[in-house]
Amino acid sequence: MTDRPTILLIGTCDTKWAELQHTRQQLLATPTTPRPTVLLLDIGREPSHHQEISFPHPTLPCPFDLENDGSEPEPEDYASLPRQLYLEAATARTQRIITHLRARHQLHGILALGGSCGTSVATAAMRAACPIGFPKVMVSTMASGDIGPYVEETDLTMMYSVVDLAGTNGILTPILANAAAATAAMAAVQLRRDRQDALERCEDYLVAQELLQMVTGADRSPGPRPNPAPQRIGITMFGVTTPCVTEIRTLLAASPTATEVFVFHATGAGGKAMERLVREGALDAVIDLTTSEVVDELVGGVLSAGPHRLEAAAAAGIPQVVSVGACDMVNYGPPGTVPERFRGRRIWEHNATVTLVRTSPEENRRVGEFLVEKLKKATAPEKVVVVLPTGGLSMLDVEGGVYWDPEADAVLFRTVEEGLRGSGVAVLRREEDVNAPAFARGLVEVLGRVMGCRLV
Amino acid sequence: MTDRPTILLIGTCDTKWAELQHTRQQLLATPTTPRPTVLLLDIGREPSHHQEISFPHPTLPCPFDLENDGSEPEPEDYASLPRQLYLEAATARTQRIITHLRARHQLHGILALGGSCGTSVATAAMRAACPIGFPKVMVSTMASGDIGPYVEETDLTMMYSVVDLAGTNGILTPILANAAAATAAMAAVQLRRDRQDALERCEDYLVAQELLQMVTGADRSPGPRPNPAPQRIGITMFGVTTPCVTEIRTLLAASPTATEVFVFHATGAGGKAMERLVREGALDAVIDLTTSEVVDELVGGVLSAGPHRLEAAAAAGIPQVVSVGACDMVNYGPPGTVPERFRGRRIWEHNATVTLVRTSPEENRRVGEFLVEKLKKATAPEKVVVVLPTGGLSMLDVEGGVYWDPEADAVLFRTVEEGLRGSGVAVLRREEDVNAPAFARGLVEVLGRVMGCRLV
Structure with missing residues (x-):
């Protein structure tokens, strides 16, 4: 289990690179302890070449080995797909990446930035791949209005960007800083929860061992049992x-x-x-x-x-x-x-x-x-x-x-x-x-x- | 200027005391530095008697001296008002308290919990009394659907409570912990921004002093001027x-x-x-x-x-x-x-x-x-x-x-x-x-x- 919370940052690097880069730096400079590790996932239609991108456009080599679990289909070139199919492919890939990281206990929070397309892709993937309670934050141009289709039955946190997500101006900058700090703090709490869960699983194991000893005739006192779960x-x-x-x-x-x-x-x-x-x-x-x-x-x-x-x-x-x-x-x-x-x-x-x-x-x-x-x-x-x-x-x-x-x-x-x-x-x-x-x-x-x- | 961020926690203490108390403790145990001070504002219809409440029901004595600035009208007994008038009175009072604290640089973030009434009161007051960029978080039973009337043109952050805000059960507890951590971290960032602003005002003062020296004939070199604001x-x-x-x-x-x-x-x-x-x-x-x-x-x-x-x-x-x-x-x-x-x-x-x-x-x-x-x-x-x-x-x-x-x-x-x-x-x-x-x-x-x- 890791020492630091890991945050997945999601956005379209072809159209919002400056904003994503700025948000990434805000995440790394957050006033939370321990400070997070940031993974950047590009859901842009066109490939972007930046070393900070952990999960680049599907046509580029990915430093993370997602193929290993056999769930990753052939990479698709978003740029060649009609708009609706691109959105579906990007959603499916985002969902796979989140599931992959969560299955390995390597993810503690998600922050996404987007306009209508980015919001649609990121929220659909978060809803599908994260349980309720897992930190998921969406900064969106769409977050003042009917957010029902984005949030559905989940605790997805929505923050309205007020201005277009274009250019890091004096209005957007504090909003992105707030979102980064919020996500980092929630991820730190999630890391704490993961550790607690691991500890409890460990205790279950010890209790089971103890019972086994009793059955097999060992004479050790079993100690008090925890209350049954409500x-x-x-x-x-x-x-x-x-x-x-x-x-x-x-x-x-x-x-x-x-x-x-x-x-x-x-x-x-x-x-x-x-x-x-x-x-x-x-x-x-x-x-x-x-x-x-x-x-x-x-x-x-x-x-x-x-x-x-x-x-x-x-x-x-x-x-x-x-x-x-x-x-x-x-x-x-x-x-x-x-x-x-x-x-x-x-x-x-x-x-x-x-x-x-x-x-x-x-x-x-x-x-x-x-x-x-x-x-x-x-x-x-x-x-x-x-x-x-x-x-x-x-x-x-x-x-x-x-x-x-x-x-x-x-x-x-x-x-x-x-x-x-x-x-x-x-x-x-x-x-x-x-x-x-x-x-x-x-x-x-x-x-x-x-x-x-x-x-x- | 204070060392620690101050957070105003808003809710109805008559109907949601356990949830507010739990959230308050989460705020105090947050993984952010520096840790926040929490002020609790009761917007419940009936009076509640708890020493943790900083701004109690208007019929109870308030430890904070709001009357000083002459803006506080006669206290009203919410319980005796028709529902709509109670909501209006609670909104106006919440707005006054936020304005009072902000005017004294004593507030860095707000977290509110509520059902439909609480959401209506808290968001109306936050929209009216806080600028864009100031941290404001609403955990609400209403945050999956049309949130336009609550958010309007602001960056109010909305988190859906998924279950009713009643009882701190295994679904609500992580959501409240996330919201508390998020608000505390945003407030820490706001405190940083406030300090930066104070510093800049201070620099403006120094620049002005320097110009004065030049005009009055002092021979000190003026040094480089900052770029004009865009x-x-x-x-x-x-x-x-x-x-x-x-x-x-x-x-x-x-x-x-x-x-x-x-x-x-x-x-x-x-x-x-x-x-x-x-x-x-x-x-x-x-x-x-x-x-x-x-x-x-x-x-x-x-x-x-x-x-x-x-x-x-x-x-x-x-x-x-x-x-x-x-x-x-x-x-x-x-x-x-x-x-x-x-x-x-x-x-x-x-x-x-x-x-x-x-x-x-x-x-x-x-x-x-x-x-x-x-x-x-x-x-x-x-x-x-x-x-x-x-x-x-x-x-x-x-x-x-x-x-x-x-x-x-x-x-x-x-x-x-x-x-x-x-x-x-x-x-x-x-x-x-x-x-x-x-x-x-x-x-x-x-x-x-x-x-x-x-x-x-």
Whole structure:
């Protein structure tokens, strides 16, 4: 394991050499200890010849031996490719290089500079090749506006360059210095984390050795065992399902089984983040209370988490309790952004930037079908339970509420029940609305049952 | 001047105390030198009683004497205010505290944590009270999506919290540690910059003393004078006006007068950034080539810079050359986002995420009127020149191009000429299109004339 953090600096050396060179020097002069090593990766379309470049244009010889792991295809000449193919090739290569370095514990942080193309390439590669928590910083001309497509479900740090990334002028210079210092410090923290992890792996090894001694009859005292790791439980939430999540948290905090709770806002990025963390093995169980991103995906709202929502937990076979919180609404921005076709629907202005449309029975049927399709693929259906709140799906969908529509909800409930019949996935009805304390308690009890432990 | 950087940590202590406390400890244990001092500002609605809070809820006694400068109004009880008024009061107070500390050179960086409310309060205060380049970091549940309203024209650094800011779990903990390390390192760099500035002010003083000696007849040799500061010139650019800006840069790089060039993308945030930097005195002159944000403001496109575009330079009385680059287009996102009312217009799909609508003669008239209204208010009209490219407004608006429409352009030119007649602002026509090298050269020559120096 290395003594100094290593930072990968990414940019187009053909068009932004002065800025990259300046940033590299800032990284080397950073006020952090220990000071970093910097590797420079060129994603420019045309080859650049500078000795500071660690990973040059694919047509130039690379001082790092990436071929060794057999994952590097034939080098491509970006300059000869159409623009879109160049971007794809540069993204794939960047991802390979990051993966290569990370697999060897030789990378602790990434800093990229770019306009729209550079941002697209660097963020796609960082999202694909780095876990959440790993330091990744993007200085971009695109970082004041909709950064959703660049950040997605990750903690990618975005810094707006304010001016074009061209020339190291008096406005850009402090911004680049800030970004360099920030990345260097985060990388130093990452190095610390890597060392801690290595130490813990080492301790695991010692504990295992000790157990082996016990089994084989050695008489050494085993010493105190560490506490068992808490059960990591993900929960999906929305403003209109917050009381339920608050109650769940209270119950889990007092649970006889140790738990660690992760709450994801059902904003598209939040649902994607939970799916990703399940895939990465960072969650042991899920209360997928607020599946409203499915509505936005199917009906065209702005908070969709894409077509792969509800797939990760089913595929991983982890315990999950699923409900239909906030499936009474489609989300839009300011009132003017609600499509014409919803004229005549119950439209609710939640605040200046959020406008809701009440779902129809037909839309609720499609939402139900989506849930059924995904949950039917569960690799361990006996660990999956759907719990339906027949008293209402959100704060607005309660008797007397502006979205109260038991007929529409009934279609959703029926679709889920009928669709999952015989699948091995249990479906329960409860008469409370989603935010009633008894409903929250019911969810936690059911989760405990499928997890095989006592939670309340 | 202090030895250690000071960081202001901002958050709602009533709802996020554990996370703030954890982040504070991370800041104090950061791998940067020198280690920071941390001040904690509570923007929570309800009072919290913790000795670590430097600026508590307004109903509690504050250990810092903010009243001294007379700018602090009566303390307000956030808890008794309606939500919107609470947010406004918390924003105003945060802004006052930042301004107070910065005025005394007692602040070097800011780190805020928040959900939608906390993000709104903290970013509004940071935008208002901190210049560009000053370290400001926001860890937010809102940082994967449209962050335009939070970042605006600043270099505010946004980090997505991935999970809800509730409980310091295994996903949030490394993210908070990264944010703390990043802010501490940026603050250390800011402290360095502050010292450098103080030193330079000190040198100015010495130079002035020396000159005084010369004037009063002292015979000491004056020594070499530093080079004069370069002229700082802002330019607005768009993809379809890039060749013009590239040519301007080439000319200015070879200019007999030293210049420093700042290019702003006309994306809304870019135009706002230029306006702000003019107001802050960070630019000496402007080539406002690409005024297409005015089109989006008036016609409803997505890249508006608001109603105050073209006001700052006019008010500051600095030399400016204005043109109408890219005023042939309204900007939208993917094709589906173009409003129905533009059916039948010339719609151009620039790429998957940018769709353009050709402006009509009537829209061009309104754009012309906007320019006239703003430029008429110039405090030094003799330093303002409008240059009109009658050969076309963008790469698309050239003879044979998809947006070539000399009638629509003629309305724009005529409106500007007639509107500015007698205002003291000169209007010139050139026969080239906006991207012809001769047009760029013309702009630079004219700018040199109003700046009173030779640029080409």
